Amino acid sequence: xxxxxxITDLEGKVIYNGLCCYCGACGAFCKEYITYEDDTPKTxxxxxEIYGACYDFCPRTFFAPFYVEREIFGAVREDNALxxxxxxxxxxxxxxxxxxxRAQDGGVVTALLGFLLDKGEIDAAVVAKRxxxxxxxxxxxxxxxxxxxxxGSKYTQCxxxxxxxxxxxxxxxxxxxxxxxxxIQAARKMQLSKNFDVGMDRMKLTIGLFCTETFDYExxxxxxxxxxxxxxxxxxxxxxxxxxxxxxxxQEIKTPIKEMRPYMREACKYCVDFAAEFAxxxxxxxxxxxxxxxxxxxxxxxxxxxxxxxxxxxxxVKKLSDGDIESVRKLAVRKKKENLKNIYEKAxxxxxxxxxxxxxxxxxxxxxx
Amino acid sequence: MHTENKxxxxxRILEMVAEKAEPLTLVEIAKKVGISWSAAKTxxxxxxxxxxxxxxxxxxxxxxxxxxxxxxxxxxxxxxxMG
Numbered sequence: 075x076x077x078x079x080x081i082t083d084l085e086g087k088v089i090y091n092g093l094c095c096y097c098g099a100c101g102a103f104c105k106e107y108i109t110y111e112d113d114t115p116k117t118x119x120x121x122x123e124i125y126g127a128c129y130d131f132c133p134r135t136f137f138a139p140f141y142v143e144r145e146i147f148g149a150v151r152e153d154n155a156l157x158x159x160x161x162x163x164x165x166x167x168x169x170x171x172x173x174x175x176r177a178q179d180g181g182v183v184t185a186l187l188g189f190l191l192d193k194g195e196i197d198a199a200v201v202a203k204r205x206x207x208x209x210x211x212x213x214x215x216x217x218x219x220x221x222x223x224x225x226g227s228k229y230t231q232c233x234x235x236x237x238x239x240x241x242x243x244x245x246x247x248x249x250x251x252x253x254x255x256x257x258i259q260a261a262r263k264m265q266l267s268k269n270f271d272v273g274m275d276r277m278k279l280t281i282g283l284f285c286t287e288t289f290d291y292e293x294x295x296x297x298x299x300x301x302x303x304x305x306x307x308x309x310x311x312x313x314x315x316x317x318x319x320x321x322x323x324x325q326e327i328k329t330p331i332k333e334m335r336p337y338m339r340e341a342c343k344y345c346v347d348f349a350a351e352f353a354x355x356x357x358x359x360x361x362x363x364x365x366x367x368x369x370x371x372x373x374x375x376x377x378x379x380x381x382x383x384x385x386x387x388x389x390x391v392k393k394l395s396d397g398d399i400e401s402v403r404k405l406a407v408r409k410k411k412e413n414l415k416n417i418y419e420k421a422x423x424x425x426x427x428x429x430x431x432x433x434x435x436x437x438x439x440x441x442x443x
Numbered sequence: 444m445h446t447e448n449k450x451x452x453x454x455r456i457l458e459m460v461a462e463k464a465e466p467l468t469l470v471e472i473a474k475k476v477g478i479s480w481s482a483a484k485t486x487x488x489x490x491x492x493x494x495x496x497x498x499x500x501x502x503x504x505x506x507x508x509x510x511x512x513x514x515x516x517x518x519x520x521x522x523x524x525m526g
Contacts, residue, residue, distance in 0.1 A: 106516040119516075127519035270522040 076268065077136045079129035081107065081120055089115055093134040095288075095341040097253075098212065098233025099260035100128035103272050110233060113291065113339075127270045131235075133259035134341070142262045142352055147373055155406040157351025159370045160377050163399050165362040166369050166384075166391045178227040178312070179359040180367030182389055183252055183281050186355070186379060188218040189388045190250060196278055198246040200237035200253075202228050207305050209291060212237030214244060229311045231288040231339055235260050242276055250279040255347035258282040262352050279375065282350020284358025284368070284402075286313070286409055287342040289334065297337050301327050314359070343416045348406035355380065361394055361402040368394065368402055452478060452486050457509075460496055466508040 079087070081100075088094050100115050101108035107121045108128060129135050143150045143158045151158040167180030173188070174181045190196045201224040203213035210232035215221045234253045238261065241249045251261055258280050265274040289297075295305050303322045310321040317328040350356040354376035361368040369391075371377040384391045423430040431439060455476045460467065473483035487507055491498045498507050 103522060104519055106518070121516070121518045123518050123520060127522055267524075269524055270519060271524050272522050 076130070076138075078125035078269070079135060080123050080126045081117055081128050084115075084126075084129045084132060084135065085117070088132055088134045092340045093344055095134060095256040095339070095345070096231045096233050097133060097256045097260045098236035098239075099131040099133065099257075099264065101233070102131070102235045102239035102264075103127055103270075105239075110236075113231060125269070127267075127272070130267050130269050131260055131264050133256050133263060134344075137259055137263065139351070142259075142266065145266055146262060146352065151351075153403075155403040155410070156349045156370065157347075157372065159356075159372045160374070161371055163361075163368065163370050163394055163402070164380075164391050165366045165394045165398070166380075166389045167366045168389055169387055173222060173225065174365065176222055176225045178225070178310070179362065180365060180389075181225065182357050182367040182369055183283070184221055184225045185388050186281065186383055187215075187221045187250055187252070189383050189386065190279070190379065191216075191218055191221070194248075196248045196250045198241045198244070198248070199250040200234055200241055202232035202234055202252070204228060208294070208308065208311075212240065214241045214246065214249075216246075227283070227311065229289050230291045230294060235264075238264075238277060239272075242273055247276045248278045249276055250281065251277055252281045252283070253350075253353075254283055254285045254288070255345065255350045255352070258350050258353045259347065279355075279379070280353045282353025282356045284349055284356065284360060285345075286331075286348065286405070287334075287338045287345075289337045290339050293337040297329075297334070301329060303327060312359075343413055344420065346410045346413050346417070348409040349402065358402070360405050361398040366392075368398075449486070452476060452482065453490055456483070456486055456490060457495060460507060460509045466506045469505040469507065472507060 084100060094114060096113050101110060104127060107117055107119060108115050110116065140150050147158045149158060166182045168174050168177065168182060168185035170185065173184045177184055187199045199215045199221055201213055201215050201221065202210045203224045205211050208228065208230060210228045210230060212232060212234045213224055214237055215224060234257045238249065238251055261277060261280055264272060298305050298308060298320060301320065303320055307322040308320055312319045313331060316331055318331050318334045320327040349370060354373040356370040356372065357367050359367060369380065371380050383389050418434040421433045423432050424436065456472055459472060459475055469480055469483045469487060472487065473480045476483065484505065487498050490496045496507055496509055498505060
C-alpha cells in the first residue's frame with residue numbers, strides 16, 4: 075500500500091500538478107531542503123535521496139483509506155459518507171464561558187485540548203494561529219490561554235503538520251494535532267510509514283475539522299474587498315446554510331457559497347474527505363444548532379476522552395436527531411460526488427493486475443447481470 | 444611501509460593546505476612536509492584527482508589551495524527505518 079519517490083517526483087506529481095494542499099507534511103522533517111513561499115513548497119536545492127520522507131508523508135502522492143482505517147481504528151467503515159466511527163454522532167459545547175465567547179461554534183476542540191493539557195495527557199497542541207490579517211501559521215500551544223487565543227475557524231490553508239515537526243524538535247512528547255482532513259491524512263501516513271520513523275508515538279491525539287474547502291488567501295482578500303469589506307475589519311467568517319458569511323463591524327455580509335468556488339484553493343477540488351474521516355475525534359458545525367458543534371468519535375481514545383470530558387463537566391453533550399445527522403451526511407456526499415468528478419478527469423487508468431480501467435468504470439468490473 | 448608513508452605524506456599535505464589560508468607553491472609544500480619537489484608534485488596531483496585539493500600551473504609554478512568545506516546538509520535519511 076505504498077509508492078516510493080523523491081522530491082522531484084513530489085514536484086511533478088503533486089506540487090506542479092495542482093494537487094498540493096499545503097499541509098506542511100513534506101517540510102515538517104526536512105527544513106534543510108523544503109521551504110514554503112506563496113503557500114507552496116519550494117526547493118531551491120534538491121537532495122539526492124532516491125526516495126524520501128517528503129513523498130512518503132504527502133497525502134497527495136498516495137493514500138490508502140481502508141488500510142489506514144484497519145490499522146488505526148481496527149475496522150473498515152460501514153458509512154461511506156462519514157467514514158468509520160464509534161457510538162453515536164452527537165452535538166456538544168464547552169461549558170466554560172471564556173471558551174464559548176471565543177469559539178467558532180461550540181468550542182469543543184478548545185475545551186478538550188484545555189482539559190487534556192490540565193490533566194497532563196498532552197504537553198502541547200498544534201493549532202492554526204492567525205498572524206497578520208487572516209493569514210495563518212502552525213503554532214505549538216503549551217498553555218490553555220494559548221489554545222483559547224487560537225480558537226475559531228480560519229478559512230485559508232495552514233501548513234499545520236509543520237507544527238508537529240516543531241513540537242517534536244522542542245522536546246514535546248505528548249502532542250495533539252488539530253487539523254483539516256488533509257493534515258490528519260498526512261499525520262496517519264507518518265504514523266504508518268514503513269520507510270521512515272520520525273517518532274510519531276509522540277502524537278497522542280488528532281482532532282479533525284469538517285472541511286468543504288479552503289480559500290486562496292490573496293483571492294479571498296480580493297473577494298472580501300469586492301463585497302465592500304476590508305480584510306482587517308473582518309471579525310469572523312462562517313459557512314452556514316449554503317452561505318459564506320463575513321462578520322465585520324457589526325454587519326453580516328452573506329454570499330452564496332457557490333459564488334466562492336473561484337476563490338477555492340485548487341487542490342481542494344480533489345479531496346473526498348469532508349468529515350476528517352481519519353481523526354480520533356472529528357468536529358464541525360454542520361448538523362448542530364448555533365453555538366454547538368457536531369462531534370464524531372472514531373477511535374477508542376477519542377471516545378474515552380469525550381466521555382471523560384463530559385463526566386468532568388468540561389463539555390455538555392446532546393443527541394443529534396436523525397435529520398441533523400442526515401444533513402451532515404448529505405454535505406459529505408455532495409463534496410465526494412463533486413470532487414470525484416474532478417479526480418476522474420485528472421486520474422489515469424487504474425491497473426488491477428493486468429486490467430487497465432478508467433476510474434469511473436471500476437464499478438462495471440464487479441457488477442454482473 | 445611505502446603505502447603507509449604515502450598516506451602519511453598526503454595527510455600532512457592536506458593538513459598544511461588547510462592550516463594556511465592562502466595558496467601555496469609546490470616548493471613550499473615540499474620544504475614544509477620534508478619531501479622532494481617531485482614527490483610533492485606527484486602527491487598533490489593525486490590529491491587533486493581525488494578531488495581533495497585544487498592545483499593549477501601558472502607558467503613554471505604550481506599553485507595549490509584547499510577545497511571549500513561544504514557543510515553536509517541533513518536529509519530524511521536520518522529517519523530511515525533500518526531493515
